[in-house]
Amino acid sequence: MAPSTWVVVGASRGIGLELVRQLLGRGNQVIAAVRAPETANEIWQLAAQQTRPAACLIEQCDVTKEASIDAFVGAMKRLIDQGVRIENIVLNAGILKYPNQRATEISFGDFALHLHTNTIGPIIIAQKLLKISEAAPPAKVIFISSDSGSTQLFRDHEDGFGAYGASKAALNQMLRHMAAELKRKGGKHADVCVLAMHPGEVQTDMANIDLDWEVEGIITPEESVRKMLVVLAEKGKDDSGTFWCWDGRLRAQVSLGxxxxxxxxxxxxxxxxxxxxxxxxxxxxxxxxxxxxxxxxxxxxxxxxxxxxxxxxxxxxxxxxxxxxxxxxxxxxxxxxxxxxxxxx
Structure with missing residues (x-):
């Protein structure tokens, strides 16, 4: 892909941080959104290493708080008004609290936290960013999802993943509706490609938990991001609403009767x-x-x-x-x- 401007929400560590690193290495401009800028030391260090002016801009965004989302969208609108064209949006923010996610045990608050972080926040951010860029909408809106949210390939061995899986399944369904609605809207919005991406079993802080089952095929954030970028470069408007794996495999999102x-x-x-x-x-x-x-x-x-x-x-x-x-x-x-x-x- 030719260098362009990317927004990465959830960029302070893990997959998000690595995504910012590789995008900057390819000459892109990146707007990195983090929940707590004051503690996001690695993203600040990465931004300070850049020699290109405004190569990496850091903004605050807490996906669980509507006021924070609105403030972030306002900052993006000001950039757009100044002539910045946001080409790609990646919604990567997420949470996985293990093991207290079982449907038979989870609390109201913990279930709500997973839904707000993994589903509601990312969808609302994408919705609002699409609204402020009516004249020149982004080419791609990418949601980092998970196989754990696949209803077609339900993983009954993932004990304790109930809330996480449910939140990702809801995310998958909402982004498919978003893709369909943009197509029906027509005009330039019909060209927007909305995608779900499964990044693989990635060795990150969020995934650093003691599971009761063996996880096979663990990969590094570097490998996951490098291969996801290859997949993303191949996708266009005809792929909108689909769910892809980091290695290029298509994931069915609904039951194929x-x-x-x-x-x-x-x-x-x-x-x-x-x-x-x-x-x-x-x-x-x-x-x-x-x-x-x-x-x-x-x-x-x-x-x-x-x-x-x-x-x-x-x-x-x-x-x-x-x-x-x-x-x-x-x-x-x-x-x-x-x-x-x-x-x-």
């Missing part, structure tokens, strides 16, 4: 369509299971063009491709489609 598989027939340019109304949940990690689970007795023959047109009518792009072993034909394409796909088609 059906699966449509386009299976190429070698040498004839034809495609067999395999369709099943209820199938195993579709994730990129489980594509082999999906292929095996769809009964080929349900197949109907059609042309590749017709089958692709049918799939694109219900789903914007394929979730993944599955290459048949020993086959000279093109890769099988798996499409997740909503359950409203009529059987007659």
């Amino acid at each position: 059906s699966v449509l598989i386009l299976y190429p027939v070698g040498g004839h340019g034809d495609t067999r369509v395999f369709y099943r109304r209820r199938t195993t949940r579709l994730s990129c990690a489980g594509r082999d299971t999906v292929v095996r689970s769809v009964p080929k007795l349900k197949a109907t023959a059609t042309t590749t063009a017709t089958a692709t047109a049918l799939a694109t009518r219900y789903f914007q792009k394929p979730c993944t491709q599955y290459g048949e072993k020993g086959s000279a034909t093109a890769a099988t394409t798996i499409w997740g489609v909503p359950s409203r796909l009529p059987l007659s088609e």
Whole structure:
């Protein structure tokens, strides 16, 4: 991505701090929002190391307090009025209090704190920043979410993650509504790309807790951010409302009631369509299971063009491709489609 201006909310440590560091290293201007500037020593040190004027601006923003959010948005409006174009917004602020998050035990206050920090605050900030930039809205609004909030891939082993998972699930649903509303609004807002990102199992202060289960694939903030930036650079308005992993895998946010598989027939340019109304949940990690689970007795023959047109009518792009072993034909394409796909088609 060409250098531009980024807003990073939740920039004092961990993923947010590393994001600011890498963005500055690529020549971007960064507005770093932190809850308590007086104690955010590392972000001040990072800002002081910059040789470019106003490369890193530090602002105060407590996502749990509406007055603080309004003051921060006011500061952003003043920058916009001075000619600054905010291209990208990252909502990274978050909290994870463990283990007292169980649905059977959590207090009113702790549940409210997770919702205000992980869901309500980030959504309201994005909403208000979009309103003050009507003439030139940002290209991308990125919410740092989590696999723990996936309703499709529910993790029942994450004991004590109830409030965190619920707050991230609510965030995922709200940002999808935000993406849809911006598209309906039309004009320049239809070009805004709203994304959810799962940063991976990252070794940060927030994640430095003693869990009752083994966490696999732990990565550093440096690796997480570096790879997320690659993914973000590839996304545009057609991807708005989707949920992506740090390594580029697409995460389904809602239950995929059906699966449509386009299976190429070698040498004839034809495609067999395999369709099943209820199938195993579709994730990129489980594509082999999906292929095996769809009964080929349900197949109907059609042309590749017709089958692709049918799939694109219900789903914007394929979730993944599955290459048949020993086959000279093109890769099988798996499409997740909503359950409203009529059987007659």
